[in-house]
Amino acid sequence: MNGWLMKSEPDTFSLDDLAARPNQTEPWDGVRNYQARNMLRDQMRVGDPILFYHSNCAVPGVVGLAEVASAPRPDPTAFDPEARYFDPKSDPSRPRWYLVDVRYVRHLRRTIPLAELKGAAKGALEGMPLVRNGNRLSIMPVNSAQWAFILGLEELAQPLNQGVAP
DNA sequence: GCCAACGTTGGC
DNA sequence: GCCAACGTTGGC
Numbered sequence: 322m323n324g325w326l327m328k329s330e331p332d333t334f335s336l337d338d339l340a341a342r343p344n345q346t347e348p349w350d351g352v353r354n355y356q357a358r359n360m361l362r363d364q365m366r367v368g369d370p371i372l373f374y375h376s377n378c379a380v381p382g383v384v385g386l387a388e389v390a391s392a393p394r395p396d397p398t399a400f401d402p403e404a405r406y407f408d409p410k411s412d413p414s415r416p417r418w419y420l421v422d423v424r425y426v427r428h429l430r431r432t433i434p435l436a437e438l439k440g441a442a443k444g445a446l447e448g449m450p451l452v453r454n455g456n457r458l459s460i461m462p463v464n465s466a467q468w469a470f471i472l473g474l475e476e477l478a479q480p481l482n483q484g485v486a487p
Numbered sequence: 488g489c490c491a492a493c494g495t496t497g498g499c
Numbered sequence: 500g501c502c503a504a505c506g507t508t509g510g511c
Contacts (some may be wrong), residue, residue, distance in 0.1 A: 354494075377509050455492030457508045
């Protein structure tokens with residue numbers, strides 16, 4: 322089973338917002354990037370685990386877990402001229418953009434900051450788009466080793482490389 | 488608020 | 500098909 326990391330700006334839609342939704346589930350609309358679209362449309366399966374990431378905020382980082390709760394389907398906001406993410410080039414007979422439903426699972430016991438994850442950019446998280454400078458991909462795959470590494474940080478009060486009192 | 492990195496658009 | 504201009508993302 323493939324894991325994923327999905328970014329959201331907490332001012333727009335936070336993990337708390339997801340937890341407060343009916344069924345704690347929300348259609349993940351508005352993805353307008355082809356690379357993200359392809360992964361979403363072609364590879365996501367119901368039950369895939371998701372790292373929920375807060376971007377563009379005071380402490381960007383992984384804040385919780387979610388899961389894919391539906392098969393991919395066309396994103397209806399692309400057809401709606403009133404919607405922010407309206408795309409006149411997406412036609413219901415040949416949809417250009419897709420979404421899945423995302424369901425809340427739990428908050429992490431602490432936020433795992435991007436700054437901390439970057440410490441592993443040359444190690445356990447080598448090659449992960451998240452830790453590359455200037456990366457804007459809002460959906461990315463997380464393999465099982467990366468998943469285990471990131472969740473392994475949850476229980477640490479401090480990053481490993483900051484040491485502890487003797 | 489600044490700005491680097493990147494994706495998309497459109498002229499040619 | 501190239502590439503400059505532009506707009507957006509997102510860390511800091």
